[in-house]
Amino acid sequence: MNIMANHKKLLQKARILRKQLGPNLRDRVVANIYQQAEAITQQVVQQNHLKHNLDTIIDIIVTSKIFGYPLMLLLLSGIFWITITGANYPSELLFTMFSGLEDWLTTLFQGLNAPAWLHGILVLGLFRTLSWVVSVMLPPMAIFFPLFTFFEDLGYLPRVAFNLDKFFKKAGAHGKQVLTMCMGFGCNAAGVIACRIIESPRERLIAILTNNFVPCNGRFPTLFTMAAILMGIVANSSHNLTASFLVAGVVIFGIFITLLVSWGLSKTILQGVPSSFTLELPSYRLPKIGTLLIRSILDRTIFVLLRAVIVAAPAGALTWVFANLRIQDLSLIAYFSRWFDGFGRLIGLDGYIIMAFILGLPANEIVLPILIMSYLSQGAMLELNSISALRELLLHNGWTWLTALNMSLFSLLHFPCATTLLTIQKETKNTKWTLLSALIPTAVGVILCFLVAQIARLLNLV
Amino acid sequence: MGLTHKSTGINTFFAELYSEFSSTEAVIALAGNPNTGKSTVFNSLTGLNQHTGNWPGKTVTLAKGFFKHKGDHITLVDLPGTYSLLANSVEEQVARDFICFGEPDAVVVVTDATCLERNLNLALQVMEITSQVILCLNLMDEAKRKNIQINYEKLQRLLGIPVIPTVARNKEGLDDLKAAIHAMAFGEEKPSPKIIYYDDQLEKALDELKKELEASFSTVINSRWLALRLLDGDIALMKKIFKYLSELHN
Structure with missing residues (x-):
């Protein structure tokens, strides 16, 4: 017993001394060890510089305080610019091809004397949704993923993690969270699984709960489309460069929200001190273009597209049924949308948009197709074969720049898709965290959209 | 458990x-x-x-x-x-x-x-x-x-x-x-x-704590290192050591 009392006394003493020393002791200790290691190394190691130091020179630039952040911003915008510009043409080509195919299918159905509802479900519902999903998603993904994989393989991502580490530390989170967010760009479910690389359970939970704040590829097409439409409404032309800055801005805003929510969590329900870690900055390696293309196209683009197609096909058919089944004079979709309309308009959206997000729970990819189909069921039947036609349709349904902006924001900030939620449940084994991971982003999104809408209306901007 | x-x-x-x-x-x-x-x-x-x-x-x-x-x-x-x-x-x-x-x-x-x-x-x-x-x-x-x-x-x-x-x-x-x-x-x-060698302030705290630790731990573990860990707030390690000691005694 005497020993136990002694131990208690010791711990007490340590606590008092620790208080006197102030915070960041771990950093002081680690910094000291590193300094000594550096001092010793300088005394015993002689090195012929040159080639070995090219990496070091690049690292000094990309991780420097002055150039580091602008370079990241530039690269991000650059990737988006190439994606938006490059995706336009193949997108329109696919639109045209699919609408030609649709006409052919319609003729075929008419020739076979098929009933109108069958033609509606299969062609106007299933096929049309599929063709939109493919034409909207495939081109940007086929450009974005190889580019992103290129920087991943090059070894740039650990440098990004290095640059952003101090922000995450200030937010009480782990620097490796950046790497899990990069995975989230591909797919939030994958990002949540990637959180396993964070050892501390507290910081891992923070990373899991906030992963949804980086837009996954299911939401990127929506963001790209919204940026193009916003530019179309505001400037009456598609300024690709401005649109790409817009998307980059949304992504950076997502990172900002991530930091803010991480900070909030680490100050409330997930309190604690961030743990230090060693991040190895690997040597830069020029990726092999062949394997890069195969890997990013097959493993990512086709994989994601297939997943979207599998969800979109039944969803498209179902939405068509909802859009054409009528209660009194209203379609089922219009009927339900009415419920959400007041709330939707309050936050700068409308009932159809809210409903599209709810019906899009299985996969974010189908939110936009569902929305388009709902609008089309309103009677204004037009051939949808390009982005400008889509803009006409949206304007016709009362859209303003505010709707496009808030649609982007809400796309960034709302509940994760069903797959991600299931993954979170599996990873945390806790329903409370899973619910929270849906509640937090939705609450942030609703509040933010509400504020933006109210301010815009107050200032008479809409 | x-x-x-x-x-x-x-x-x-x-x-x-x-x-x-x-x-x-x-x-x-x-x-x-x-x-x-x-x-x-x-x-x-x-x-x-x-x-x-x-x-x-x-x-x-x-x-x-x-x-x-x-x-x-x-x-x-x-x-x-x-x-x-x-x-x-x-x-x-x-x-x-x-x-x-x-x-x-x-x-x-x-x-x-x-x-x-x-x-x-x-x-x-x-x-x-x-x-x-x-x-x-x-x-x-x-x-x-x-x-x-x-x-x-x-x-x-x-x-x-x-x-x-x-x-x-x-x-x-x-x-x-x-x-x-x-x-x-x-x-x-x-x-x-x-x-x-760490900075003077830290060294002084280390010395103080080390003296207290030496009596009970010096045979088992380096007391300077243990003092450093305790100052770092590694209570889990301390508990592990207590357990280890009591298991040794048994």
Whole structure:
């Protein structure tokens, strides 16, 4: 017993001394060890510089305080610019091809004397949704993923993690969270699984709960489309460069929200001190273009597209049924949308948009197709074969720049898709965290959209 | 809480370790950063005489093996590759616990000669826990190819521990390493490692706490290092030590 009392006394003493020393002791200790290691190394190691130091020179630039952040911003915008510009043409080509195919299918159905509802479900519902999903998603993904994989393989991502580490530390989170967010760009479910690389359970939970704040590829097409439409409404032309800055801005805003929510969590329900870690900055390696293309196209683009197609096909058919089944004079979709309309308009959206997000729970990819189909069921039947036609349709349904902006924001900030939620449940084994991971982003999104809408209306901007 | 600390804890592991190698005369731990060729060193030293086991309750595997030198049986334990011993991850915790509580007769820190600075961080941290440390400068051939020259005699002087250059891939320098391990394990070589000096304020607090700790812990664990961990707020480690002590007493 005497020993136990002694131990208690010791711990007490340590606590008092620790208080006197102030915070960041771990950093002081680690910094000291590193300094000594550096001092010793300088005394015993002689090195012929040159080639070995090219990496070091690049690292000094990309991780420097002055150039580091602008370079990241530039690269991000650059990737988006190439994606938006490059995706336009193949997108329109696919639109045209699919609408030609649709006409052919319609003729075929008419020739076979098929009933109108069958033609509606299969062609106007299933096929049309599929063709939109493919034409909207495939081109940007086929450009974005190889580019992103290129920087991943090059070894740039650990440098990004290095640059952003101090922000995450200030937010009480782990620097490796950046790497899990990069995975989230591909797919939030994958990002949540990637959180396993964070050892501390507290910081891992923070990373899991906030992963949804980086837009996954299911939401990127929506963001790209919204940026193009916003530019179309505001400037009456598609300024690709401005649109790409817009998307980059949304992504950076997502990172900002991530930091803010991480900070909030680490100050409330997930309190604690961030743990230090060693991040190895690997040597830069020029990726092999062949394997890069195969890997990013097959493993990512086709994989994601297939997943979207599998969800979109039944969803498209179902939405068509909802859009054409009528209660009194209203379609089922219009009927339900009415419920959400007041709330939707309050936050700068409308009932159809809210409903599209709810019906899009299985996969974010189908939110936009569902929305388009709902609008089309309103009677204004037009051939949808390009982005400008889509803009006409949206304007016709009362859209303003505010709707496009808030649609982007809400796309960034709302509940994760069903797959991600299931993954979170599996990873945390806790329903409370899973619910929270849906509640937090939705609450942030609703509040933010509400504020933006109210301010815009107050200032008479809409 | 079905399992008690005793049935899952480190002591079971050590009991198993020592029973498996009943003829063990010395236990050596092999530490090092990932990708330094640590496993190559381990494999070349032990050959086929090895066995991989789980750390009880953890998913980290530890390989054990032995070799004979001058007729003495020496057991090697291959610790997980880590960059530090600050116990941020399970791997670091396992490595640290073994060096602390496994009572190894010496710790060999395998380092990558092409990036000595990063590797020295770990070596310095190990030297804070125990003075029985040998530095193995591996991948000397790659260092040569990259035009990196290391004055290892000077390094030996600065660190105060034996420094052995090796190319484990080609079995170069392994006999020297075996000899150095043997000499240290059986007390023929008494190293006096360099002690890291922290800033004055921290040193004063360390001294104060160290004095209190020495009475109860000096036989078990380096009290300066323990004081540093306590100041760092590592209460979990302290609790582990209490448990370890009471299990020793029983």
